[in-house]
Amino acid sequence: MLPYYLMFQEEDHLAGLYAASTVVSYSKKEKILRSYAGYETLYIVKDGVVRSFYTDEKGVELTVNLLKPRAIFPLSGYLSGKENLYDFEAFTDTTLYKAPKEKVKKLIYKNATLSSYYLERFAQAIEGYVIRSRFLANGSATQKITSALLMLFRRFGKEVRGQMIINLPLTHQDIADLAGVTRETVSILLGMLKKEGIISTKGKYLTILNSDQLSLKASENDDGSLLNLSF
Amino acid sequence: MLPYYLMFQEEDHLAGLYAASTVVSYSKKEKILRSYAGYETLYIVKDGVVRSFYTDEKGVELTVNLLKPRAIFPLSGYLSGKENLYDFEAFTDTTLYKAPKEKVKKLIYKNATLSSYYLERFAQAIEGYVIRSRFLANGSATQKITSALLMLFRRFGKEVRGQMIINLPLTHQDIADLAGVTRETVSILLGMLKKEGIISTKGKYLTILNSDQLSLKASENDDGSLLNLSF
Numbered sequence: 001m002l003p004y005y006l007m008f009q010e011e012d013h014l015a016g017l018y019a020a021s022t023v024v025s026y027s028k029k030e031k032i033l034r035s036y037a038g039y040e041t042l043y044i045v046k047d048g049v050v051r052s053f054y055t056d057e058k059g060v061e062l063t064v065n066l067l068k069p070r071a072i073f074p075l076s077g078y079l080s081g082k083e084n085l086y087d088f089e090a091f092t093d094t095t096l097y098k099a100p101k102e103k104v105k106k107l108i109y110k111n112a113t114l115s116s117y118y119l120e121r122f123a124q125a126i127e128g129y130v131i132r133s134r135f136l137a138n139g140s141a142t143q144k145i146t147s148a149l150l151m152l153f154r155r156f157g158k159e160v161r162g163q164m165i166i167n168l169p170l171t172h173q174d175i176a177d178l179a180g181v182t183r184e185t186v187s188i189l190l191g192m193l194k195k196e197g198i199i200s201t202k203g204k205y206l207t208i209l210n211s212d213q214l215s216l217k218a219s220e221n222d223d224g225s226l227l228n229l230s231f
Numbered sequence: 232m233l234p235y236y237l238m239f240q241e242e243d244h245l246a247g248l249y250a251a252s253t254v255v256s257y258s259k260k261e262k263i264l265r266s267y268a269g270y271e272t273l274y275i276v277k278d279g280v281v282r283s284f285y286t287d288e289k290g291v292e293l294t295v296n297l298l299k300p301r302a303i304f305p306l307s308g309y310l311s312g313k314e315n316l317y318d319f320e321a322f323t324d325t326t327l328y329k330a331p332k333e334k335v336k337k338l339i340y341k342n343a344t345l346s347s348y349y350l351e352r353f354a355q356a357i358e359g360y361v362i363r364s365r366f367l368a369n370g371s372a373t374q375k376i377t378s379a380l381l382m383l384f385r386r387f388g389k390e391v392r393g394q395m396i397i398n399l400p401l402t403h404q405d406i407a408d409l410a411g412v413t414r415e416t417v418s419i420l421l422g423m424l425k426k427e428g429i430i431s432t433k434g435k436y437l438t439i440l441n442s443d444q445l446s447l448k449a450s451e452n453d454d455g456s457l458l459n460l461s462f
Binding site: 079129 | 293311316342349350358361
């Protein structure tokens with residue numbers, strides 16, 4: 001799927017942990033872990049995608065992250081000594097490993113390859129969150145949606161017969177939850193992007209036809225000035 | 232100052248790096264590294280505090296982070312393979328170590344203690360950014376400012392004669408840059424917090440007299456409902 005998949009092809013440092021873990025399955029939309037509920041185990045994504053989100057006081061959900069295979073949750077919360085602040089649910093049908101949290105921590109901390117690997121993932125997450133908070137704080141709806149599409153593309157992009165698709169089934173509501181806008185706004189904007197030949201859709205799958213144009217839309221402010229952000 | 236200061240008191244794994252580094256000094260407000268400028272060295276904070284920020288198209292600055300001793304920058308950008316997106320400047324008079332970026336990376340990746348240490352710092356940063364993006368996206372001005380004060384308190388808090396002060400000189404503009412609101416709004420709110428006996432100020436230093444009340448204000452929405460966030 002993505003580079004980090006390949007990194008571990010020959011030597012899987014998580015193998016010892018997998019062997020000592022329980023495998024559990026969840027159906028799409030099923031709740032895995034609720035915010036502020038205690039937990040004794042960490043979850044490692046084996047197959048599928050897990051969504052973390054919170055629900056604001058108006059009942060609006062904001063997707064915090066979409067977790068891919070090898071992601072461990074709630075890892076940053078655990079390592080920073082905080083409560084788990086989010087709900088986690090299966091975004092697609094999902095299989096997870098479960099292992100005692102102390103055991104996972106020890107394994108990561110002892111193994112330089114593993115700790116460097118998660119250090120890079122955390123570094124990417126930090127950069128992503130900072131960019132995202134910039135859009136959430138100040139961006140136009142167009143910027144919020146196009147930047148969400150670019151992030152999905154970066155994380156779930158896959159070349160299929162010469163075309164770049166986002167390899168994840170997505171409803172308009174899913175995109176709205178990520179971008180922090182309404183579903184209606186997403187529908188209108190996706191329609192415009194299709195007309196302009198920037199994206200195309202097939203069922204729940206989205207193809208990026210012109211990523212340069214999409215980047216430009218994410219960067220362009222209402223007054224025509226540009227945000228100098230590299231995706 | 233804070234726990235991570237003490238962690239390394241007896242055995243400093245960064246010592247080898249310090250020895251191979253150049254020491255450079257910057258005066259308060261002096262620019263250290265500009266966004267999108269190339270860099271061949273990473274900076275390690277020796278003494279003082281460094282501010283990272285970006286300036287939006289309207290010329291408004293938003294503080295991304297305040298970096299304390301032992302922080303390395305722009306580390307998460309470098310480890311995630313991205314350009315440096317922010318400006319860095321001396322927030323107080325500051326002394327920094329400079330060392331080749333590849334050398335810093337090798338040292339961190341080889342040394343399990345160091346990589347675990349930065350893993351925990353990154354984990355804390357991620358949790359902080361997620362909470363922050365929540366306030367930036369949806370919070371009231373009161374929530375933005377009180378949550379900024381709570382974060383400053385968590386990171387720069389120090390007990391002095393039985394009182395908890397934020398051990399960092401702060402202007403109203405500094406707090407505004409962190410909270411993403413105007414200086415005027417900060418001045419009004421700090422006045423209210425003083426009247427209510429929640430904080431007191433002495434010059435540029437702020438004392439938290441009632442952290443429970445401050446947390447409550449950060450959590451309380453306009454309609455009286457509560458955000459369930461733990462600081």
